Amino acid sequence: MKKFSLLLIALMVFTLALAACAPATPATQAPAAVEPTKAPEVPAAAEPKGDILIGNLQDESGGMKALSSAVTYAATLKIEEINAAGGINGRMLKLITYDTRSDVNEAINAYTRMVQQDKVSIVLGPPIANIGIAIAPVSQELKVPVVGLFMDDKCTIQESGAPWDYMFLAQNAATAQGTIIATYAVKELGVKKVAVLYNSQNSYSVGLANPFIKVIEENGGEIIAKETYTSTDKDFRAQLTKIKAAQPDALYFPSYPVEIPLIYTQAYELGLNIPLLGSNSVPPTGLAPSTDPAATTNTFYPYGINPSEPALVDWAATYKAKFNTDAIAQSFSGADAFGIIVKAIEACGDDVSSECLTAELNKGTEYEGFQGTVKLSATTHQPEALPMAIMTIKDGKAEFVTYYSPAGPVVK
């Protein structure tokens, strides 16, 4: 009886632990129902046709809140500008936001609800690959386009090689980002022996690690250590100790914001004094005050924008004044994603249906955004060759190094 009781408890604990190990936030840890956030103030009375509803599928309270909320903030700013100027064809824009908490099941439910119940005809998607992958097959059924920042190729391209009909990416895909930082590392930093530390449970991390490894090896480099971790890990010293022992020239860690300060700190504590190659998630948690600047020197990461460009500085100031937080890459690329949506709505005129909007998105119309000229390819539903800014960190602050593409340095 005694053994049985303890085994029963062990079984329950094991179940709890498995639930805790799941990459997404468990549904039991927050109310299942999600409520739409308040719509922005509408400065003018709506036309008889009513507001144009745009779904917004973001993590507003989970582990990816830092990046996902940036997209909501950017869209809110854009909507206020447009509505203040009279809207589109006299109709006001209204954002219908659902909180996914980075949980794929929540995201699927939210997408279904905003399409079937709220009747949105287009959706602004999150910067979360796992959710993009989960939403893609559902969008084939519900036929409402999603323009988002989900970087993994699987979010926009099916196994057959054809694009998902209703999924569109508004920033460089993981393949392009992994390729750019790998090329920079080989050609500009001169690294040959590289270590990789990534989350084997996360599409974003795997999606960046794979092209990075491929490009390093194609350029004569060598991956001398490939270590993985899971989404609930907080201690990376076992992996970092092995990496240090392998004596690499650089370490690549395409990680999520929650993991980045821990990896920086633990790598520094172990004396891993080599260039650290990050991803576009390094800000904001990799910068001060989240991470000690002592641990982040010698970092290089690709970023969708150069934050020091004057036009971006002005917009970032407005953004900070309104939301009391610094604009990050996802703010700018989120604004671009929303801008692409707005352009499609404008082109459709009175027929703001999902059919018309999807057709417009497939036309490959160029959009002049913060990231540059974003032109969505009809064959991949991803931007065609956007150069990226290579950033470094000095005294805890991000600093622009150069623009870079897979072919090498770019002058803008």
Add this chain to the structure above:
Amino acid sequence: MQVMVLLQQVINGLSLGAVYALIAVGYALVFNVLKFSNFAHGGVLGISAYAGYIVANQLHWPLIPVILVGILTGAVVAVLVELIAFRWIRLQKGQLVYFFVTSVTMLMALEQVLIIRFGASFESFPYTLLKVKVIHLGELTVSITYLLSLVLTIIAFSVLLYILKKTKIGIAIRAASNDLVATSLMGINVDQIIVATFIVSGLLGGLSGVLYGISASLSPQIGQIVIKGFIASVLGGLGSLKGVAIAAVALGVFEVFLVATIGSGLTPVVIFLLMVIFLLVRPQGFAGVSFTDKA
């Protein structure tokens, strides 16, 4: 070179094990007296960690006061948990399984409190609280953060052992852990002893919460780390605090070596299998203390 890597991994494991030990002993203390697995200890740990975070982040208090706030919060929350969740069941002479179910419910309830207050996102203590510094021993490095955990763990154990062995309240707690009814018949106020036990357990939970929060990061689910305390308790033998502490440190070292050899994904599977084997083969743990009934 390989020897140095091995030594570094041992240091990594000891650092992790020190935090596990603090959690495990706070957890095992309540088990010793009331004979049930108190998973609410994880909730106490979580609330304390966030209390420390608030004073560190918003009031910019330095390290020692932050730790003290965490410790005191732990004691207060632990007592409240005893009063709200467990006392009524005890007075009704409820079965041990009711205590167990209630403790899991309290863990979830306290997590929800944190989600309501802070959201489900993660937070970090400001780096200025404890700047990253290391001590170099040749090629080996020891983090100041974890060294602090180790030192505070040793101090906390020493104080705990002194209280349990040399003070009246400690002797009463030990008596209660042997037989609660007999202790009551000897004229000792059992309610006070149990409150005292929860206070000591809460102090340890508060300390471990703040230290774990600083070395890792904060999320409302931080209290689920109490599972490591449960595993260490099963391996060490729930009746022996020293056994539990040693098992917790060993668990930290074992975990680090598993991650380094078979990877992070398979490590929890191996650890849980080991725990099940222990329960089947040696349910009293390696310290060898057994109970006739427990939940």
